[in-house]
Structures are given as C-alpha cells and as structure tokens.
Amino acid sequence: EVQLLESGGGLVQPGGSLRLSCAASGFTFSSHGMSWVRQPPGKGLEWVSGIGASGYSKYYADSVKGRFTISRDNSKSTLFLQVNSLRAEDTAVYYCAKDRAAIVGARGYDYWGQGTLVTVSS
Amino acid sequence: QSALTQPASVSGSPGQSITISCTGTSSDVGGFDYVSWYQQHPGKAPELMIYEVTNRPSGVSNRFSGSKSGNTASLTISGLQAEDEADYYCSSYTSSTSLVFGGGTKLTVL
Numbered sequence: 431e432v433q434l435l436e437s438g439g440g441l442v443q444p445g446g447s448l449r450l451s452c453a454a455s456g457f458t459f460s461s462h463g464m465s466w467v468r469q470p471p472g473k474g475l476e477w478v479s480g481i482g483a484s485g486y487s488k489y490y491a492d493s494v495k496g497r498f499t500i501s502r503d504n505s506k507s508t509l510f511l512q513v514n515s516l517r518a519e520d521t522a523v524y525y526c527a528k529d530r531a532a533i534v535g536a537r538g539y540d541y542w543g544q545g546t547l548v549t550v551s552s
Numbered sequence: 553q554s555a556l557t558q559p560a561s562v563s564g565s566p567g568q569s570i571t572i573s574c575t576g577t578s579s580d581v582g583g584f585d586y587v588s589w590y591q592q593h594p595g596k597a598p599e600l601m602i603y604e605v606t607n608r609p610s611g612v613s614n615r616f617s618g619s620k621s622g623n624t625a626s627l628t629i630s631g632l633q634a635e636d637e638a639d640y641y642c643s644s645y646t647s648s649t650s651l652v653f654g655g656g657t658k659l660t661v662l
Contacts, residue, residue, distance in 0.1 A: 465651070467598075467653075474555070474639075474641065474653065474654075474655050474656040475590070475592075475598065475641050475643075475653045475656070476653060477643070477650070477651040477652060477653055480650050480651065489650035489651075525597060525598075530603060534650050534651070535586075535643075535645050535650045535651035536584070536586040536645040537586065537588075537603055537604060538588040538600050538602075538603030538604070538609075538643075539588070539590075539598075539600060540600050540603075540609060542597040542598055542599075543597065544597055545597060
C-alpha cells in the first residue's frame with residue numbers, strides 16, 4: 431500500500447524557516463517524480479515545487495523561487511522542502527504528491543499525503 | 553504563471569450529466585496532452601480522476617470522462633450521484649513552470 435506521510439509543519443513567524451518532510455512507502459521511490467502542492471485555508475490548490483526521480487531536475491513556482499528548496503533522499507525514500515523567508519501568504523496545508531512517472535507533473539499525481547499545516551503569523 | 557480558468561460552481565440533479573471546463577493557453581492546456589483532473593472532498597486530500605486528458609486510473613468510475621479541444625479541457629460526470637459532490641481541480645503541464653492548477657469548481661448535487 432502506498433503511503434505518504436508529511437511532517438514538519440507548524441506555526442512560524444514571518445521571515446522564519448521550516449523543513450517539511452514526506453516519508454514514502456509502498457512503491458519504488460527512486461522511480462517517481464515527487465512534488466509539493468499547497469492549499470491555503472478555504473482556497474484552491476497551488477503547485478509549489480517538483481523534483482525528478484533522480485533528484486537532478488528541480489522546478490519551482492515563481493511565488494517561491496529563491497525561498498524554497500526541494501530535495502530528496504532516495505536511500506531513505508524521503509522528500510523534503512526547505513522553506514525560508516516565510517510570508518503570511520505561505521500559510522497553507524502542504525501536500526506531497528507522487529507522480530505517475532519519473533518526470534514532474536505531466537502524467538498526474540496518483541497518491542497524495544494528508545498534508546501538513548504551515549501557519550505564518552506573528 | 554496564471555491559474556487555469558474553471559467555473560466557480562456547477563450543479564446538477566442525481567442521474568444527470570455535468571461538464572466542467574478548464575481553459576488555459578497554448579503554453580499549457582493547448583500545447584500538451586498532459587491535463588489531469590482531481591476530486592477533493594472537504595478535509596481530504598485530492599484524488600486523481602483523469603490523467604493525460606482522457607485516461608482514468610484503475611478504480612475510478614467510468615462515469616468520469618475527460619476531453620480537450622484547443623486550449624480548453626473538460627471533465628464530464630454522467631449519472632450524477634450524491635457522493636460526487638466535491639471540489640474539482642484541473643491541472644496542466646506547462647513549458648514555463650512545470651505545472652499549473654485551475655482555480656477549482658464546486659460541484660453541488662441537488
């Protein structure tokens with residue numbers, strides 16, 4: 431059974447940092463692209479960042495470029511998102527999502543975690 | 553990258569069919585056959601319903617179908633059931649930022 435378990439969210443002050451993690455199991459992690467998608471409270475989905483299966487190719491939404499860094503550890507089947515210089519508008523549930531293919535985003539996300547809430551507030 | 557355009561809400565009675573549109577540009581929806589659709593119930597994670605414009609993952613009802621014409625993709629749900637009431641999001645691969653979502657459509661089953 432495929433499982434994605436996010437952790438690392440919480441309350442942080444503007445300008446602060448967090449490291450989100452997504453522990454994966456039930457599939458060959460190193461064969462699939464992975465992404466982070468966020469959803470502000472009461473609003474729609476926003477793609478944040480994606481990483482190819484090997485970890486070499488990385489992509490970011492313009493809204494987070496230069497502030498967020500995606501990475502993965504294929505030996506531990508874990509996806510990460512380092513979020514820096516946080517702003518109020520970054521407040522959201524952050525989901526990790528598994529790509530159906532090795533590349534990012536094109537072929538759909540067939541499994542999602544339950545999300546971790548990041549709240550940016552003073 | 554601007555979000556894809558979806559109607560804010562649609563509604564239908566049980567047994568009827570509804571269609572949700574998703575309009576983009578030639579740089580996303582119109583340029584690639586990489587449109588997906590997701591269903592999200594309140595408080596739950598999204599679920600993949602359609603990928604690559606027309607394909608259904610195993611386990612998804614054949615009442616759900618997808619299509620595309622030019623820069624607009626569509627999701628059709630036939631034989632509406634109460635359990636279909638949810639938010640629906642389209643997404644498309646894009647040459648500039650990798651992926652973009654639509655703003656979401658709330659489906660109400662009357």
